Amino acid sequence: MATLSLKNIKKIYDKNVVAVHDFNLEIADKEFIVLVGPSGCGKSTTLRMIAGLEDISDGDLFIGEKRMNDVEPKDRDIAMVFQNYALYPHMTVYENMAFALKLRKTPKAEIDKKVREAAEILDITTYLERKPKALSGGQRQRVAIGRAIVREPQVFLMDEPLSNLDAKLRNQMRAEIIKLRQRIDTTFIYVTHDQTEAMTLGDRIVIMKDGFIQQIGTPQQVFDHP
Numbered sequence: 001m002a003t004l005s006l007k008n009i010k011k012i013y014d015k016n017v018v019a020v021h022d023f024n025l026e027i028a029d030k031e032f033i034v035l036v037g038p039s040g041c042g043k044s045t046t047l048r049m050i051a052g053l054e055d056i057s058d059g060d061l062f063i064g065e066k067r068m069n070d071v072e073p074k075d076r077d078i079a080m081v082f083q084n085y086a087l088y089p090h091m092t093v094y095e096n097m098a099f100a101l102k103l104r105k106t107p108k109a110e111i112d113k114k115v116r117e118a119a120e121i122l123d124i125t126t127y128l129e130r131k132p133k134a135l136s137g138g139q140r141q142r143v144a145i146g147r148a149i150v151r152e153p154q155v156f157l158m159d160e161p162l163s164n165l166d167a168k169l170r171n172q173m174r175a176e177i178i179k180l181r182q183r184i185d186t187t188f189i190y191v192t193h194d195q196t197e198a199m200t201l202g203d204r205i206v207i208m209k210d211g212f213i214q215q216i217g218t219p220q221q222v223f224d225h226p
């Protein structure tokens with residue numbers, strides 16, 4: 001059964017700015033989808049509509065059988081990681097990762113177990129007591145990913161998560177994301193303008209241009225018929 005259906009999704013910002021035209025996509029359970037295309041083509045807008053951070057102007061978003069258009073972001077089983085990390089600066093790494101679970105009144109022992117498991121997967125166990133400002137860019141991004149995965153979301157959205165990192169770290173984190181993917185049971189939608197990231201991470205790649213889907217295919221299909 002498809003986890004996520006986007007049916008004729010459209011985003012009109014102002015009268016004349018149509019950021020996304022009739023976006024149609026069925027995403028299978030645990031699939032890794034990459035949205036790729038140049039700046040301004042509508043990738044972020046699409047992701048933000050899925051997260052509920054932006055209203056859908058027209059069309060329907062389903063998770064399973066449930067229509068999500070009017071569901072509050074906090075009630076969607078979705079986590080999102082941004083380019084700029086957006087960690088809480090006054091909290092330690094541990095507190096950052098525990099925060100969402102605490103809000104949901106998860107028992108302390110369970111929070112502790114989940115935070116430590118995620119920290120282990122992301123290799124940040126030794127930084128748990130540090131504040132974000134005492135971490136490097138790569139470490140901060142790991143924490144941001146950790147904070148998202150402790151919630152065990154059904155859908156995991158990533159918006160240019162590696163764009164702020166230097167080339168070496170970007171390659172390393174790309175490999176980490178491939179590993180992460182094997183360890184958590186989640187559907188991924190990953191936004192990037194980087195072709196290499198798209199080709200190495202995606203089960204399927206959605207190429208966008210000027211708010212339209214130009215092509216959808218596996219890396220092999222996209223490589224064979226660019």
Ligand code: ADP
Nearest residue numbers: 013014017019038039040041042043044045046
């Ligand atoms: P991408 O993520 O591919 O760079 P975006 O989804 O951010 O593209 O933007 C798609 C289009 O929508 C662009 O033309 C952008 O200028 C416009 N846009 C994005 N956010 C807003 C907004 N809040 N108000 C008006 N126009 C916007």
Ligand code: ADP
Nearest residue numbers: 127130131132133134135136137138139166169
């Ligand atoms: P990178 O080369 O990856 O950008 P940095 O040069 O920022 O990393 O940091 C190198 C190491 O020093 C990292 O392990 C980081 O956690 C640690 N570090 C950086 N700043 C601080 C700090 N203010 N307090 C403690 N450790 C720090």
